[in-house]
Amino acid sequence: MAEHAACQEVVELVSDYLEQSLPPGEASLFEQHVNFCDGCDWYLDQMRSTVATVGRLTEHDVPDETRERLLSAFREWRRE
Amino acid sequence: MIAYKFLRPDGTGVFTRFAWPPPDDGGPGAWVDAPADPCRTGVHACRTGDLPYWAGRVLYEIELEGDVVEHDTKVVAPRGRLVRRIGAWDDAFRATYTRWCADRAHEIARGSGLERWREVIEPSVSEGPALLGFVAARVAEEGFGVEAYHAERARQSEWLAARLGL
Numbered sequence: 157m158a159e160h161a162a163c164q165e166v167v168e169l170v171s172d173y174l175e176q177s178l179p180p181g182e183a184s185l186f187e188q189h190v191n192f193c194d195g196c197d198w199y200l201d202q203m204r205s206t207v208a209t210v211g212r213l214t215e216h217d218v219p220d221e222t223r224e225r226l227l228s229a230f231r232e233w234r235r236e
Numbered sequence: 237m238i239a240y241k242f243l244r245p246d247g248t249g250v251f252t253r254f255a256w257p258p259p260d261d262g263g264p265g266a267w268v269d270a271p272a273d274p275c276r277t278g279v280h281a282c283r284t285g286d287l288p289y290w291a292g293r294v295l296y297e298i299e300l301e302g303d304v305v306e307h308d309t310k311v312v313a314p315r316g317r318l319v320r321r322i323g324a325w326d327d328a329f330r331a332t333y334t335r336w337c338a339d340r341a342h343e344i345a346r347g348s349g350l351e352r353w354r355e356v357i358e359p360s361v362s363e364g365p366a367l368l369g370f371v372a373a374r375v376a377e378e379g380f381g382v383e384a385y386h387a388e389r390a391r392q393s394e395w396l397a398a399r400l401g402l
Binding site: 159160181188190194 | 250251274276289290291292307308309310363364366367369370374377382385
């Protein structure tokens with residue numbers, strides 16, 4: 157990042173930010189941007205909620221049929 | 237060390253959502269302890285020069301203790317407590333500052349032949365002081381280089397500190 161972050165950079169770095177793996181300087185620019193950009197603030201909130209929700213799921217929360225469809229899709233994806 | 241901290245209207249941290257113990261009956265709030273690790277943990281706060289970068293809804297004076305880590309646009313300490321709310325930082329003041337930043341942005345744009353920024357400035361006013369402060373500094377940067385960005389930020393912090401009596 158330069159002296160400030162653009163929306164695209166915030167979107168690209170949101171996972172690193174949530175995992176606290178950004179260097180302090182970049183994290184600071186990330187937060188400065190989120191502080192004035194309602195769109196990115198909303199996006200960050202959505203990502204936080206998604207991580208919190210998915211993080212609570214266990215294998216038993218996924219119905220058998222859905223698990224089979226996902227596994228099948230992953231196998232196809234690996235063959236491509 | 238005395239510094240300043242922006243919080244959400246409900247008294248929680250802008251990014252952490254931590255519920256800060258508020259000052260009560262004229263006395264400071266309870267101490268909060270957290271290891272100082274910039275942008276991860278610790279008590280994050282502003283010097284007066286940092287205020288424009290973090291302009292938010294509610295502003296407090298905060299007392300910091302321990303080894304304070306100084307960063308470009310913030311300080312981080314292992315311990316802090318809210319001392320008092322800066323009452324002058326209210327919606328009317330925010331609007332006045334936002335307007336001042338917008339006028340500065342127009343002035344700089346005119347002076348540097350960047351008239352196209354006019355299309356950005358006025359529609360941004362409703363977004364508040366953090367965005368307009370950034371816009372004014374960005375116009376300065378585009379017109380005169382990165383040093384002008386920092387100079388405009390410094391001008392904003394001087395404006396704020398003088399009018400808030402900090």
